[in-house]
Amino acid sequence: MARGLGWFSLGLGLVELLAPQAVSRTLGLRGQERLIAAYGAREVATGVGLLLSRDPEPWLWGRVAGDALDVGTLATALDGRRPRQEAAGLAMLAVLGVTALDLASACGLASRRRGMAAVRRRLPEYARRSGLPAAPAKMRGAARDFVVPEDFRTPAPLRPWGVANEVA
Amino acid sequence: MRALCWHGTQDIRCDTVPDPKLEHPRDAIIKVTTCAICGSDLHLYDNTIPAMERGDIMGHETMGIVEEVGKEVTNLKRGDRVVIPFTIFCGDCDQCRRGNFSVCERSNRNKSLADKVFGHTTAGLFGYTHLTGGYPGGQAEYLRVPFADKTHIKVPQGPSDEQLLFLSDIFPTGWQAAVQCDIQPTDTVAIWGCGPVGQMTIRSALLLGAKQVIAIDTVPERLAMARAGGATTIDFMEESVVERLNELTQGKGPEKCIDCVGMEAHATATLDSIYDRAKQAMMLETDRPHVLREMMYVCRPAGTLSIPGVYGGLLDKIPFGMAMNKGLTMRMGQTHVNRWSDDLLRRIEAGQIDPSFVITHTVPLERGPEMYKTFRDKQDGCVKVVLKP
Ligand SMILES: NC(=O)c1ccc[n+]([C@@H]2O[C@H](COP(=O)([O-])OP(=O)(O)OC[C@H]3O[C@@H](n4cnc5c(N)ncnc54)[C@H](O)[C@@H]3O)[C@@H](O)[C@H]2O)c1
Ligand SMILES: [Zn+2]
Ligand SMILES: [Zn+2]
Numbered sequence: 001m002a003r004g005l006g007w008f009s010l011g012l013g014l015v016e017l018l019a020p021q022a023v024s025r026t027l028g029l030r031g032q033e034r035l036i037a038a039y040g041a042r043e044v045a046t047g048v049g050l051l052l053s054r055d056p057e058p059w060l061w062g063r064v065a066g067d068a069l070d071v072g073t074l075a076t077a078l079d080g081r082r083p084r085q086e087a088a089g090l091a092m093l094a095v096l097g098v099t100a101l102d103l104a105s106a107c108g109l110a111s112r113r114r115g116m117a118a119v120r121r122r123l124p125e126y127a128r129r130s131g132l133p134a135a136p137a138k139m140r141g142a143a144r145d146f147v148v149p150e151d152f153r154t155p156a157p158l159r160p161w162g163v164a165n166e167v168a
Numbered sequence: 169m170r171a172l173c174w175h176g177t178q179d180i181r182c183d184t185v186p187d188p189k190l191e192h193p194r195d196a197i198i199k200v201t202t203c204a205i206c207g208s209d210l211h212l213y214d215n216t217i218p219a220m221e222r223g224d225i226m227g228h229e230t231m232g233i234v235e236e237v238g239k240e241v242t243n244l245k246r247g248d249r250v251v252i253p254f255t256i257f258c259g260d261c262d263q264c265r266r267g268n269f270s271v272c273e274r275s276n277r278n279k280s281l282a283d284k285v286f287g288h289t290t291a292g293l294f295g296y297t298h299l300t301g302g303y304p305g306g307q308a309e310y311l312r313v314p315f316a317d318k319t320h321i322k323v324p325q326g327p328s329d330e331q332l333l334f335l336s337d338i339f340p341t342g343w344q345a346a347v348q349c350d351i352q353p354t355d356t357v358a359i360w361g362c363g364p365v366g367q368m369t370i371r372s373a374l375l376l377g378a379k380q381v382i383a384i385d386t387v388p389e390r391l392a393m394a395r396a397g398g399a400t401t402i403d404f405m406e407e408s409v410v411e412r413l414n415e416l417t418q419g420k421g422p423e424k425c426i427d428c429v430g431m432e433a434h435a436t437a438t439l440d441s442i443y444d445r446a447k448q449a450m451m452l453e454t455d456r457p458h459v460l461r462e463m464m465y466v467c468r469p470a471g472t473l474s475i476p477g478v479y480g481g482l483l484d485k486i487p488f489g490m491a492m493n494k495g496l497t498m499r500m501g502q503t504h505v506n507r508w509s510d511d512l513l514r515r516i517e518a519g520q521i522d523p524s525f526v527i528t529h530t531v532p533l534e535r536g537p538e539m540y541k542t543f544r545d546k547q548d549g550c551v552k553v554v555l556k557p
Contacts, residue, residue, distance in 0.1 A: 119389055119549040126392035126549070131371055131525030136398025141353070141377035142520055146511065149267070154350040154497065158470045160423075 001105045002060060006050030008098070009063065013043025027091055028084030029077050039073075042066055057113065060106035067099040170557065171308030172536040174224045177215040180537045185225065188304060188312035193240040196316030198252060202329035203306050204229040205536070205553045206254075206337055207363050207430070208478055210544050212296070216431060216454065217480045219281075219298040228254035228294040229336040230306025231329060241317045251321040251335045252306060252313055253505035256292040259318035270502035275315055276301045290502070307536060309557040321509045324517070330524035330554065331516055334368070338552075339512055339523045341476050341503040342368025342428075346376050348474035348499035349424035356380040356417050358466070359399070360459045361428035362390035364552045365476060367526050369428050370397040375520065378424075382416055384409055386434070389549045393526070404434075410466050421468040430477030431455035440485065447484060454481035464491045475500035526552040533557040 016023055017040030020033040029036065046066065049059040074095060077088035132139045173183045188197055206229050211217045231251040237244050244250070257264050257272040264272050275292035276282050282289035282299050292314065295305015304312065313319050323332050342365055349357060357378040359369050362385035373381045374397065383399035385391055391401045402412045413422055433441070433456045444456040463473050464487050473496055491498070515521055528551045531539055539553045 115547060122549055123389060123392045126389045126551075127396050129393050129525040130396040130398070131367075131522050132374075132397070133519050133522075136374055136396075139520075140374055140398070143372075143375035143515065144377045146347075146376065148347055148350050149507075151266075152347050152350060152499075154352075154472060158472075158495075158497065159350075160352050160354045 001101075002050055002056035002109065005060070005063065005098075005102060005105060006047050006056070009043045009047030009050060011047075013040045013045075013047055016040025017044060026084065027074070027077050027088050028082045029073070029088075032073070035073065039066070039070065057106060057109040060102055060109060063102045064099065064106055067095060067102055070095045071099070169309035170533060171225045171304075172227060172533065172555075174212060174220050174226055175222055178213055178541070180213060180226060180540050182534045182536060183223075185223075185308075188310050190236060190238050191312065192314065193238040194315050194317055195238040196234055196241050196244055196313045196320070197236040198230070198232040198250065198306075198311045198313055199235045200230055200232040200306055200309055200311055200557045202231055202333050203227050203308075203533075203555050203557065204333060204336075205307070205540060205543055205555070207365060208296070208337075209540070211431065211478060211480065213540050213544060214432065217297050217478075219302075221298060221302065224295070224298075224302060225304040225308055226295045227305035227307030228296060229333060229338070230294070230311055231323070231333050231336065232311070235310065237316065243317055244320060244322075249323050249325060251323055251332055251509075252294070252311065253319060253321060253335075253340075253509065254294055254296075254337045255502060255505050256294065256301070256303065256314055256319050257506065258315050264318075267504055267507045269504040269506055275319075277314075278302060293502070307533065307555060309533070318506070321506065321513065323513060327516060328524065330527055330530075331522055332513075333554065334364075334523040334526070335505075335509050335512060335516075337503065337505065338364045338368050338526075340505045340508040341365050342370075343372045343508050343512060344503045345369045345426050345428065345474050345476040346372035346378075347508075349373070349426065349472050351376045351378045351424065353377050354379055355424050356382065356422040357424040357426065358382045358384065358413055358422040358463075359426045359428055360384045360463065361430075361477065362387065362394040362401075363428065364526050366390075366428035367393055367397060367551070368523065369426055369476070370394055370399045371521055373424075373426075374398045375515075380416065382413065382422065387546050390546075390551060393551060396525075409462060413466050417468070421466050421471070423468050423471045424474065425463040425467045425471065426474045427459045427463060427477040429459045431457070431479045433458040443485070453484040455479050455483050457483040457486060461485070461487055464488075464494075464496065467494065467496055469494040470496070472497040472499065474498075476503065478502075527554050529553045531555060 020036040046062050050056050074092045169187050171185050234248040255270045256275040257269040258274040261273040270291050272291035276289045279289040292301030355378050357373040381399045383394035384402045386405040441458050447453045533555045542550045
């Protein structure tokens with residue numbers, strides 16, 4: 001999910017960065033080209049962050065914040081005096097949809113992080129699960145009485161010296 | 169009765185299905201008291217093993233009480249407490265007489281299919297693909313056991329279900345994995361995967377007297393559990409497995425390497441892992457053999473590779489020349505459970521080991537479907553799930 005959003009960020013960002021005029025024209029935001037290009041740079045940065053980082057969570061929260069900026073900017077395009085109201089409206093819907101996705105995956109990761117923290121707290125419990133009646137060092141070789149069946153034995157020449165001689 | 173049924177990729181449901189009936193004089197019906205989810209079930213859950221059908225009942229780690237026996241089952245009676253091995257075997261074919269129960273020549277009722285796919289058939293397995301008979305499994309309230317006069321492990325009252333259940337699969341599997349290495353007191357045994365099978369293998373290698381046991385995984389709680397069993401651990405996401413193994417063996421490599429991961433090895437930060445992902449996505453190979461490659465590379469010449477991890481089909485870019493030139497021995501296979509079970513039962517009774525240490529989750533059968541996900545994704549510190557019908 002986070003990776004998907006990363007690719008999306010990267011794609012959208014490149015479009016905004018490379019063709020700000022086309023974007024501003026479509027959305028009825030003429031005169032805002034510099035702003036749109038800046039938003040594009042922001043999208044590219046978060047996209048790269050999402051795709052390359054080990055922990056995408058902070059980048060996802062970054063996307064949520066960015067979404068809020070987008071919504072604000074688009075709201076100005078919805079002002080009745082501007083042209084291309086429907087296009088801006090559709091873009092607004094799309095941004096709100098993506099915002100929901102961003103929020104959902106950021107929250108998902110946050111709860112997974114809390115889950116991991118809980119697991120880490122429980123690590124000492126796992127460290128006690130040996131299944132053995134005494135310390136491992138004491139139990140080493142406790143089953144040496146077991147006779148390895150002939151068909152499971154390593155051929156004598158491949159056994160270590162000494163051992164091979166003992167059993168030969 | 170209620171049973172966990174396969175409905176497709178990552179779709180297991182708790183369905184109501186007809187109760188099993190005796191179909192043959194050598195059958196028995198078991199009332200299941202405890203069962204578990206195995207790493208092998210995850211391959212079916214992820215649909216990486218072919219020939220599953222909608223509605224198949226899952227499960228091959230099962231124990232319970234004998235409810236009913238067929239006329240020819242003279243060594244079991246109603247009320248006996250039994251653990252059911254996951255390999256179904258007849259006890260009198262050529263292979264069974266040698267103790268090679270997991271390749272029994274008679275117990276696979278889809279023998280002709282298996283003969284075609286594998287060249288020659290292997291044994292019937294519970295709750296597994298139709299290539300191995302498609303027998304209904306034991307994640308259910310009742311289980312029909314074919315060849316029940318042989319396919320059972322009689323257990324005494326006394327030890328708990330939790331202590332005995334794993335005689336059905338993972339304990340003998342870990343044991344056989346270690347026995348396949350014919351462990352010598354001078355041996356370093358490296359074990360890939362610290363899932364339930366890996367954990368049993370670690371204890372088995374220690375009990376059988378390995379000088380040094382090294383365990384490899386990346387899940388913190390599984391690594392902690394591995395250390396509890398006496399292993400030195402390597403986190404494959406944080407460190408180079410090959411470098412660490414060489415360091416720990418004075419540059420010579422471990423004598424014995426055991427693959428307790430199988431076909432769904434996680435992508436590590438290596439090129440071959442990415443390659444496998446891509447090929448699998450394009451359906452050009454079925455398995456991701458990263459661990460096998462690593463074992464062949466790092467193993468000491470004249471050493472042994474033991475492979476309990478399950479593979480399904482075709483593997484790519486296996487450095488076979490490396491293995492050949494180093495003179496490696498390879499041992500693998502589904503476990504011949506009953507070959508080891510008497511000995512292991514004695515060790516449990518004697519208190520040499522208590523396999524219940526691995527259980528992290530115990531839930532009612534109905535919660536099975538969600539636990540498949542928890543186990544697969546290693547959420548909530550999950551290592552082993554036990555189900556109560
Ligand atoms: N031969 C048999 O008779 C038999 C019986 C039971 C299970 N199995 C097989 O044994 C395997 C393990 O079963 P399990 O129940 O422990 O399953 P599991 O999925 O819980 O354990 C697999 C472990 O391997 C780890 N892993 C993944 N990639 C790795 C890598 N590159 N290097 C090191 N570790 C890695 C995972 O983190 C996980 O902890 C499965 O393939 C299962 O089908 C075989
Ligand atoms: Zn299994
Ligand atoms: Zn047989």
